[in-house]
Amino acid sequence: MSADGDTGMSGRHQHALRLAGLTRRFGRRWALRGIDLEVSRGTVLAVLGANGTGKTTLLRILGTLLRPTAGRAEVLGANVTKHPDRVRRLTAMMTPRGYAYDELTGLENLRFAARMGGGAGDASAHRTALARVGLEEAGDLPVRAYSTGMRRRLELARLGLRSPDLVLLDEPFASLDEAGVELVQESIARWRDAGATVLIASHRLAQAGRHANRTVYIEHGRIVEGGPVAGTTHP
Amino acid sequence: MSELARRASAILWKDLVTELRTRQGFSAMLSFAALVLFLFSFAIGPDTELLRRLAGGLLWVAIVFTGTLSLGRAFQSEEVAGGVRLLRLYPDDTRAIYLGKLAANLVLLAVLELVLWPAAAILFQVDLLPHALGLSLVAALGTFGFSTIGTFFSALTVHLRARELLLPLLLFPALIPVILGAVNATDGLLLGDPMGRLGGWVRLLGAYDVILFVVCLWIFPVVLEE
Numbered sequence: 471m472s473a474d475g476d477t478g479m480s481g482r483h484q485h486a487l488r489l490a491g492l493t494r495r496f497g498r499r500w501a502l503r504g505i506d507l508e509v510s511r512g513t514v515l516a517v518l519g520a521n522g523t524g525k526t527t528l529l530r531i532l533g534t535l536l537r538p539t540a541g542r543a544e545v546l547g548a549n550v551t552k553h554p555d556r557v558r559r560l561t562a563m564m565t566p567r568g569y570a571y572d573e574l575t576g577l578e579n580l581r582f583a584a585r586m587g588g589g590a591g592d593a594s595a596h597r598t599a600l601a602r603v604g605l606e607e608a609g610d611l612p613v614r615a616y617s618t619g620m621r622r623r624l625e626l627a628r629l630g631l632r633s634p635d636l637v638l639l640d641e642p643f644a645s646l647d648e649a650g651v652e653l654v655q656e657s658i659a660r661w662r663d664a665g666a667t668v669l670i671a672s673h674r675l676a677q678a679g680r681h682a683n684r685t686v687y688i689e690h691g692r693i694v695e696g697g698p699v700a701g702t703t704h705p
Numbered sequence: 706m707s708e709l710a711r712r713a714s715a716i717l718w719k720d721l722v723t724e725l726r727t728r729q730g731f732s733a734m735l736s737f738a739a740l741v742l743f744l745f746s747f748a749i750g751p752d753t754e755l756l757r758r759l760a761g762g763l764l765w766v767a768i769v770f771t772g773t774l775s776l777g778r779a780f781q782s783e784e785v786a787g788g789v790r791l792l793r794l795y796p797d798d799t800r801a802i803y804l805g806k807l808a809a810n811l812v813l814l815a816v817l818e819l820v821l822w823p824a825a826a827i828l829f830q831v832d833l834l835p836h837a838l839g840l841s842l843v844a845a846l847g848t849f850g851f852s853t854i855g856t857f858f859s860a861l862t863v864h865l866r867a868r869e870l871l872l873p874l875l876l877f878p879a880l881i882p883v884i885l886g887a888v889n890a891t892d893g894l895l896l897g898d899p900m901g902r903l904g905g906w907v908r909l910l911g912a913y914d915v916i917l918f919v920v921c922l923w924i925f926p927v928v929l930e931e
Contacts, residue, residue, distance in 0.1 A: 534794075535791070535794070537930060554793075558794065558795065561794075562794075565791065569791045570786060571787060572785060573726045574719065574723065576720065582719050585714075586716075586801075587795045589710060
């Protein structure tokens with residue numbers, strides 16, 4: 471396979487992710503220092519590490535929100551820098567802040583996401599997606615009336631509209647009550663069962679490791695440990 | 706409908722619904738525009754001939770000042786929602802973002818101008834009706850040029866701390882051909898065109914609009930890069 475390996479046929483790629491020397495610098499600060507990583511399709515990978523170690527930067531590069539300073543990253547054979555549109559079609563991402571418009575209702579936010587190419591477009595599919603995350607009663611309320619936890623649930627419903635090949639979850643359990651955490655876990659299991667690759671960036675193995683079959687631990691922008699969940703020595 | 710048009714219309718719909726529900730922004734814009742026109746009118750005084758001669762220029766200055774307020778808000782709603790770059794998470798040609806925002810700005814400015822032009826006609830004592838068609842064309846071309854480059858610079862400055870200051874600093878020099886064309890074409894229609902320059906100004910406006918649109922659309926994806 472060529473360096474970029476862009477065949478455009480995701481089915482031909484055994485690896486969901488191939489990262490080589492992936493580096494990102496913000497001014498003088500190195501967020502990632504030469505990450506090398508290969509992740510097979512269908513893997514649920516817990517990306518662990520303390521706050522500020524580079525987990526979010528890694529996910530933002532894979533989600534095409536950020537360009538690497540150096541190195542290469544491929545998502546199912548598509549180079550994130552050279553073919554970001556192709557990567558976006560394969561990827562769904564949950565960000566820590568969430569992504570919703572305050573003046574629109576929950577349903578309208580899903581409608582907007584669907585029209586932007588984020589998945590199924592009919593109203594019944596949107597109501598089902600909201601019901602799945604426990605927001606059926608709040609669907610017609612403006613998002614400005616939502617609590618932080620409800621916003622996270624709405625984010626989960628937005629991701630549920632699509633069937634992505636790669637799911638990037640950045641601190642997916644933050645601000646959620648126990649029922650909300652359980653919803654995230656169910657979603658992860660559903661994506662895993664559908665054959666998607668899931669990356670969970672978190673600082674808690676207990677939550678991120680439940681459905682994970684592999685972990686990497688990042689420290690100061692470098693992977694310092696990687697392997698099966700059972701062998702992980704970090705908390 | 707093409708994918709690009711569908712996504713651009715989604716952004717247009719979202720921005721207009723947001724504007725309708727908040728209303729504060731548009732109401733403030735309208736009040737500001739009226740205030741600018743009144744101030745010009747009071748500053749010049751009761752000299753009706755002078756008011757009539759300056760009407761085109763004053764009106765376009767009011768449109769540009771007020772429109773700049775609107776442009777400053779164009780990408781702010783994205784920042785509140787989680788960041789304009791998050792729009793890029795959708796599998797999309799990012800030009801749809803530009804086209805949707807441009808369309809929303811055009812609609813808002815068009816509504817504003819539906820009030821501003823008659824208000825200026827009353828304050829500056831000019832008769833718009835005999836030239837309604839020509840003035841509509843000039844208004845459309847001027848507004849399109851303004852919104853085209855304004856939307857672009859609005860996206861460019863959204864992440865900057867001093868964006869309120871930087872937006873007009875970047876925008877106004879680039880707008881000079883639009884303002885020159887729009888003001889002179891408006892004057893030509895309202896005051897008469899003995900030198901036959903009206904067609905030239907309209908052509909300048911049209912050509913500059915096309916160039917601006919193509920260039921802004923082409924380089925817009927780079928603006929959203931982090």
